[in-house]
Structures are given as C-alpha cells and as structure tokens.
Amino acid sequence: MLVSAVLAVFGAVTFAVAASSGVKGSAAATSADYFEAWSIGDVEGMARLVYQPPGDFRARHLAMSGELAVESIELRPGAVKSTGAETAEVPFSGSRTLETFGAWPFDGTLRLAVRDRQWKVLWAPETLHPLLKDGGTVEVVDFDGPSIELVTREGDKIPHNSYADSTLARLRPEFEDSNVGWALVARAPGRPEQRIMTVEPKADVERTTLSSSVQAAAARALDGVANSAIIVLKPGTGEVLAVADRLEGGYSAFHDFFPPGSTFKIITAAALMKAGLEPDAQVACPGSYSFPQRRAFTNDGGVDRGLISFTDAFAHSCNTTFVEQSLTRLGQQDLRETAHEWGFGRPMPTGAQGACGSIEDPADPDFAASNAIGQGTAIATPLCMATIAAAVQDGTWRTPRLLTKKQVTRIDGEPPAPVELDSRIVANLRDMMRAAVDHGTASGAGLPDDVSGKTGTAEVDGQRSHGWFVGFREDLAFCVFVRHGGSGSAAAVPVATRFLNGL
Structure with missing residues (x-):
C-alpha cells in the first residue's frame, strides 16, 4: 500500500510539473480521447492524437478491420502509469468480434509522451495488436477439410464400380464450401506460424437420392x-x-x-x-x-x-x-x-x-x-x-x-x-x-x-x-x-x- 501511495503522489507531482511548464493536455486526457476514437472507428481522430503517425496509419487500421472482418471492438483501458517525467503508458485489454471466429480477446499497452509541448500517443504496429510487433502479420486463411462424400439415401457409401462417378463428379464442386475450414494465423520473421483461432470444416457427408x-x-x-x-x-x-x-x-x-x-x-x-x-x-x-x-x-x-x-x-x-x-x-x-x-x-x-x-x-x-x-x-x-x-x-x-x-x-x-x-x-x-x-x-x-x-x-x-x-x-x-x-x-x-x- 505504501509503495502504491508513493507512486501515486509521484505521478501527480510529475503531471503537475508538466502542466506548470506549459505542456498542453495530459496523458490521461489524451489516452481517453484515443480510446474513444478507436472504439467508434474514428481513424482520423486517432491519427490527430499520434505523434508523427506513419503514412499507412489509416490503411493499417482499415485493412485489419476489413481483412479480418471485424464486426466490433471493445476496449477496457487501465490506469495511466507514469514511466518518466514526460512519458506514460496505459495498459488495456480489448476484444474484437470477428465475423468468422467470434470474440478475439487481446491485451496491449498504449504509450504516450510529451512531444512539441503536448501529450501525444507514441504509436507502433503493436499498439493495434501485440502480434504485429517486429513485422508480424495476422490474417485469415482457409484450409481444405476431407473431400465431400456423397452417399446414398440410406447413408451408404457409393461403390466406385457403380458407374455413377461421372454424374456425381458434377455434384462435388457444389459442396466445396462445406469442406473448407478457416484459421486466424499469426506470422512473424524468425517465429513459427501460430494458429490463433480455427473454424473446422462442416460435415463432409451429403445424401443423394440414389438407392x-x-x-x-x-x-x-x-x-x-x-x-x-x-x-x-x-x-x-x-x-x-x-x-x-x-x-x-x-x-x-x-x-x-x-x-x-x-x-x-x-x-x-x-x-x-x-x-x-x-x-x-x-x-x-x-x-x-x-x-x-x-x-x-x-x-x-x-x-x-x-x-x-x-x-x-x-x-x-x-x-x-x-x-x-x-x-x-x-x-x-x-x-x-x-x-x-x-x-x-x-x-x-x-x-x-x-x-x-x-x-x-x-x-x-x-x-x-x-x-x-x-x-x-x-x-x-x-x-x-x-x-x-x-x-x-x-x-x-x-x-x-x-x-x-x-x-x-x-x-x-x-x-x-x-x-x-x-x-x-x-x-x-x-x-x-x-x-x-x-x-x-x-x-x-x-x-x-x-x-x-x-x-x-x-x-x-x-x-x-x-x-x-x-x-x-x-x-x-x-x-x-x-x-x-x-x-x-x-x-x-x-x-x-x-x-x-x-x-
């Protein structure tokens, strides 16, 4: 308790000093504005709070939402922590809801610093998601499940010597979607590929009318x-x-x-x-x-x-x-x-x-x-x-x-x-x-x-x-x-x- 109290007092003093020295805003206010803009998808508003945002800042956010089919995002910021006279960070947890996979929780850290006498977000790819650090990528990939098996009306296998193959071959492509699975995959240089979430293929059996x-x-x-x-x-x-x-x-x-x-x-x-x-x-x-x-x-x-x-x-x-x-x-x-x-x-x-x-x-x-x-x-x-x-x-x-x-x-x-x-x-x-x-x-x-x-x-x-x-x-x-x-x-x-x- 004593350590926490000391840190709190130290933080308050630090922010007070920053304010008295003419620094615009505060780490708490800037981070709150950033999380608010992020939660509603206001990428332009986020960019205005970032110190020297990269040229692809907007494209990265839009691409991640689009390519992963993000339906919504929920962000839960923690307390602002001082990390120096003019630096701070905010640990946070969040969850993206993906159309294919459902909820995808994650944890991150928002880093801030005084730049040009105002508090700014120090953005890096891992701010968007920790897996994007050091050139990492996250994408949705498909993979083939077992080939569709067409069976008789009774559920029996159709023998290969039944002379039905040429006709059934016209049916199989119509069920390709049913034997495709989906995986959320993370990749990074020097690290093995990681499957984060998986949707397994649907049932691979389809009944025909054949007796x-x-x-x-x-x-x-x-x-x-x-x-x-x-x-x-x-x-x-x-x-x-x-x-x-x-x-x-x-x-x-x-x-x-x-x-x-x-x-x-x-x-x-x-x-x-x-x-x-x-x-x-x-x-x-x-x-x-x-x-x-x-x-x-x-x-x-x-x-x-x-x-x-x-x-x-x-x-x-x-x-x-x-x-x-x-x-x-x-x-x-x-x-x-x-x-x-x-x-x-x-x-x-x-x-x-x-x-x-x-x-x-x-x-x-x-x-x-x-x-x-x-x-x-x-x-x-x-x-x-x-x-x-x-x-x-x-x-x-x-x-x-x-x-x-x-x-x-x-x-x-x-x-x-x-x-x-x-x-x-x-x-x-x-x-x-x-x-x-x-x-x-x-x-x-x-x-x-x-x-x-x-x-x-x-x-x-x-x-x-x-x-x-x-x-x-x-x-x-x-x-x-x-x-x-x-x-x-x-x-x-x-x-x-x-x-x-x-x-």
Whole structure:
C-alpha cells in the first residue's frame, strides 16, 4: 500500500510539473480521447492524437478491420502509469468480434509522451495488436477439410464400380464450401506460424437420392455392356434412384442428346389420341408407306401386319402406321406442343443440371414423318426418356432430382412445376406399353410379368443404331440406352431384364 501511495503522489507531482511548464493536455486526457476514437472507428481522430503517425496509419487500421472482418471492438483501458517525467503508458485489454471466429480477446499497452509541448500517443504496429510487433502479420486463411462424400439415401457409401462417378463428379464442386475450414494465423520473421483461432470444416457427408439396392442392380446390369446407361426414377417424386453411366467419349446420360427412335412414339401416340385416334381403332400397318411424292418409310424387316388396332401398332412399333396417322391427323405444331407438355424444352434442375429434349416443327412431310418415329429433328437425353416413362406411370410429369429440393434449388434454381397430364391418354399409354411387353417388341425377353415399356431403335447415319428401352414397374421408371448397340429389342431389353430381375 505504501509503495502504491508513493507512486501515486509521484505521478501527480510529475503531471503537475508538466502542466506548470506549459505542456498542453495530459496523458490521461489524451489516452481517453484515443480510446474513444478507436472504439467508434474514428481513424482520423486517432491519427490527430499520434505523434508523427506513419503514412499507412489509416490503411493499417482499415485493412485489419476489413481483412479480418471485424464486426466490433471493445476496449477496457487501465490506469495511466507514469514511466518518466514526460512519458506514460496505459495498459488495456480489448476484444474484437470477428465475423468468422467470434470474440478475439487481446491485451496491449498504449504509450504516450510529451512531444512539441503536448501529450501525444507514441504509436507502433503493436499498439493495434501485440502480434504485429517486429513485422508480424495476422490474417485469415482457409484450409481444405476431407473431400465431400456423397452417399446414398440410406447413408451408404457409393461403390466406385457403380458407374455413377461421372454424374456425381458434377455434384462435388457444389459442396466445396462445406469442406473448407478457416484459421486466424499469426506470422512473424524468425517465429513459427501460430494458429490463433480455427473454424473446422462442416460435415463432409451429403445424401443423394440414389438407392443402394437400385444403384447396385443398375450397375451390375451394365457389366460387360460398353457405351451404355441406365437411369431409374421414382415417378411419384422425381427422385433419381440410380444412374449408371458407361457412355464413352465424354458423353453423359444427363446432358447429351440422341435420337430417341421409337421410344418417342409414346409422345406421338399421345398427340394422336389427343387428335381423336382411339387405342382400339383399326389402322393399317403395311410393310412400306410413302406420302405422295415423298420418301418411303418401312417397318423393321419390312413386315406387313395388315389391319391391326392402334394399340398393337404401338406394341409392334409399326413405323408405317405412325407415319401415315401423323401426316393425316396432326397439324404442323401438334407434335412439338405435345412433346413440350411431356417435358421437351423444359429445364431439368437435378442438382447436377440436366436436359430433356427438343423437336422442331417440320419443314416438309418427310421431316414430319421422321419426327413421328423419333428421328428427324427429335432428340432427347436418356434422363429425359426416363421422365417420360415416369410420367406415364404416375400421370404427372415432374423434373428429376439427385438431391433434396432445397439443395437442387440452391444449385440449379427453382424447378418447373409438375404438369398433370390427361388421365385418359395416360391410362391408354399404360395399356399400350403393357402390350409392347406382353406380345410386342419387348416380349419373350424374360422381363418380370408386371413390367410395361417401349423399345426404340434410332438410326444413325453411317453407324450402328442406338438401342433404347424405357418402362416402369410399380414405383420404378427407367431408361436403358445402348449407344451404337443395335436394336432396342436386342441391345437394351436384355439389360433391363438383368436390372429388374436383379432387384
């Protein structure tokens, strides 16, 4: 107590002497003004209280606040201590609140002296923060956490031999922020780097909509089948239950377009029924048909089936029937408008993006005929054709997704609203696709009894045809695509058989 009293008296005498000698202000008043200006961010006011402030005084303060994302600062000055006749210091504690890390407490010392007959702050970088002494720096740096792991809807790991890698690779960059950590790092010459505060990366697991069992069955069905893909959807929600993509040459079942061949007859049949053609109506299925003065279209193998129901013309995939009926019943825009209703031209925000298909209004009857059988200007992705099968099963067209609705909206934007389809047409298409498996182009292939579907063979100039098969079974809808694999019946249906029997 005696020592403290003596020091207090000595300090008072010192300040009194300074005042009597014409020194302007006091250490207490100058320090109080400095702390007040500092607390409200008045850098210019602080600079006026500093003796010969460096040229970067303002820049240093602003940079520290900006680069560290300082939201606020709290300062708690201690008592003024005399350190000589015309020098003093004020110990203080403080806390900066950083946007990333929260409260960052620190201790410091404000030094003062009489300069040019007035009390001034003797500023040095360590006044701002002790870690800045001797050329020290403080900065926020990021660091990588573990790579994001995408798992199935059940939380299981997705095996590397599932053929889903190329699709999942498009998802991973969307979660880069979730596996980045942040550290407040101090550095100084001759001293080891110091991590002062750390924000660890967020959880590194993200669930997809993929089903462990369905994905496994799809992948095994493609074993040994090069240049192929299977996409499986849950019709009632649009969730992608499996995506096994073995397409070569950088092609993607989600993003690249191919002529859909006779699978597009689902759309053409819908347009013809809208125009009044009933499923039980008797239609001609000659081996060859040509519109007057136009090219001839033939059935596979030139088969002439005579007069049959429209349902059987669909089941047997009669090109000639669909060409004749389309040219005589449909207007120039009818097929395109129906295709749009069933998803063509609509965005597909899956989380990994995606596309459906497109078709142009025909310039002449030859193009109109080609469009009707999925050639000409008609193109679609395997993802798109899976949604067509799902729409038949469910009665509503909806965009597919690989993630939660919230994540898909964040990544790809708001998905288009579901489209409720004509219930009569949908019911008829279910019967027609059932007929295709029962006694049509997909019959006798060992498919389970409750499968409905439609084959497609898409011709490619100078190359082997693409094989397609789309269909549904209970609450699963699927598309099998074998690029340059040959006919849908020979190339795609056996893959679908292995997949469905492997579930």
